[in-house]
Amino acid sequence: MAIIQSLLQGIPLPRMVKVRQKFDAPADDNVEQTLRNEIAKEAVAKKIQPGMRIAVAVGSRGLADLPVLVRVTVEELKKRGAHPFIVPAMGSHGGATADGQKEVLANLGITEKTAGCSIISSMEVIEVGRLANGLAVLIDKQAHEADGIVVIARIKPHTAFRGASESGLAKMLTIGLGKQKGADSCHAYSFKYMAKFVVDMAKIKLEQCKFLFGVATVENAYDQIRIVEAVPAEDFIKRDQELLPLARISMAKLVLNQIDVLIVDKIGKDISGDGMDPNITGRYPTPYARGGPEISKLVVLDLTERTHGNANGMGPADFTTRKLFNKIDYESTYANALTSTVCEPIRIPMILESDQQAIAAAIKTCNARELSKVRVVRIKNTLQLGEIYISEAMLSEAEQHEQLEVCSEPQLMKFDESGNLVS
Template sequence: MSEVIREVLKEIPVPKMVRIRQKFDGTKLEDPIAELNKELQKPGAIDQIKPGQQVAIAVGSRGVANLAELTKATVDAIKAAGAHPYIVPSMGSHGSATAEGQAEVLHHLGVHEQSMGCPIRSSMEVVQIDELPNGLPVYVDKIASTADAIVVINRVKPHTAFRGRIESGIMKMIAIGLGKQRGAEVTHQLGFKYMAENVPAMANKMMAKLPIVFGVAVVENAFDETCIVEVLPTAQVEEREMELLEIAKARLPKILFNQIDVLVIDYIGKNISGDGMDPNITGRYPTPYATGGPDVSKMVVLDVTKESKGNANGVGTADFTTQRLIDKMDKPGTFMNGLTSTVCAPTKLSTYLENDLLAIKAAVKTCNILDYNTCRLVRIKDTLHLGEIEISVNLLEEAKQHPDIEILSEPYDWAFDSEGNLQK
């Protein structure tokens, strides 16, 4: 690291911090698996599975709460119906767009042959089954295309790059997840401006042509806990997903400060968000087709999760990062996200510094305030965990006035280790 940079940042202050608790609606299911088992027994659910059938279960790459348990319950119910389930990784280009990589992503989420008691059949090979009126081909995983029945599991939530009646959920899992890298690529080909049209259009074509019998739709509360599990027969998927999306938006956690000078994020990763960190939380969107969240002047990301396997998509959305993250970065896997989605800004390298301390100081220096000692700084672990966060003392009075914020500590200085990294 250049001594010139060290010298420039030498006198930049790091503010004292306070730990707070943000209060959100914590309503959750006490037993999500029992709820799913009940849902599976309703008409139009497991009764559509016939003895002897080969049933493909589409499972994605997101860190959905209770994903392994929900998947295992679905596997067990299909077995109890006398059919033969197998799991198909359904995650577009994730896992470096390789069959082995996608199976490994599921393994890190607890979904593997030993835990599920059924085969994992991973392939990037697809077949074209239709075409949209605008000329976009419709692809599906070749292995899933040979199944007698298909079941899709996914969380319903706001998308990170566009707004529409259908965003991220069962229909996106069908169109992009089951479409594998090729399907994800063509869905994104005309840009996010048209995603709100193309995702449901492709999903409807696929539901019409493929034996997709139902979806397991999950909604989470602000604490990353399961609050709704519903089994949606194919004919109900589109209408009910629109309703669940509105519920998910209302449950979305947020940072309870409208203006932030510096936002520090400990971890980004594909298991957290498709964009590494959820723009709905940070206010930093990769496209102009989605808005919302706080006004953040400068943003720092410190590390990438182990589960992300080096995919640092989203690092380019930040202003600063660390040498540590860059060293862990799987550049081909990260760049594949941009090549597939056609949105390359999140896969760029943001300005990187030797350690956490210098990256944070760089953000403070460039956050466009007259007195660095007044910096409004917020630190979060990641965009999934916003219950307890840290704020600088300059936000303390505002926090005390907020009815949904509890002050948990006295002001303190951050502890950095001998290498200049935050002690976690």
């Protein structure tokens, strides 16, 4: 690696400034009580009958207050005489295994102890119909055999397609509860048709299966719940589509969106289905979604612990590190690509030996006219964007921007003896 070291020698690394991004971000200050009130609504409560065995479908995303949402839903079902249990609803995630999906839930804080009920994890599915084109509509066997199904979902823009329904209730029905085989079926003809297939398959499941209601959330720009609703099954599609525009405008973003180099500290499936959200980075895995900042070079430094080696999302990066590469679990990473049919997110970027080298390589290749004035942004991940770091060249712009508050003096990035960033 001596040649690489010599090529990167002398590349100027800018001083960085901490800034706070300020968003209009209404939040529910008592999510637990709001959810109890929502489930108590007549249109929802009347669906819960004593003695019913009810499957509560929980996905693989790190939803805000997910343990609270699950616990309260289970308690409210029990209060009305039902017998709830949890089923993982996460398509092919967790390595597409029953134990892996149960482990994903545990990493999100969902265990039998925290939820107050059993967790039954299985990859078995039942076919409940077919689309006109022959694609099978499949649902988790345990959920299908229950007396009723409740779904917990966050509504937000999808990372790979645009449509009336994107990530939310309909997608949880179609892909989450479809397990690996159901997700495989929905993805078979690519994301070009996903907007239609997600809704069409969800409608068949709503007709053929015993859905009761869904717990739907919209989060604000600070990863807090803005809205939580209990939605009767007959309103799933309608409410899913009504809340999506609100979810879109509620998302965080990078306020300064002309960027030479974006540094992302960590990616992971607990952050986004794509490891890092393309809605934030502007690097989409398909041509069926667009938007976001203009970034010349993208650096990904590490994986989250909760992703357990699933490096889905590294593909859109230009540079990564040896430490990330050494953590890759190829089986779980490749399972995602084989199910979604999109290989871009799991391609391996150029690997550098340290954070310092990866950042230097990105700066060297970003084609900025003056490397001493390079526009660098560093974020923890694509979910937490309240506080970020910007390079000194962007400071005057930040000082004049009403959505930005400068929180520190310019400081050099600090690296340990191995060349990795010190937090």
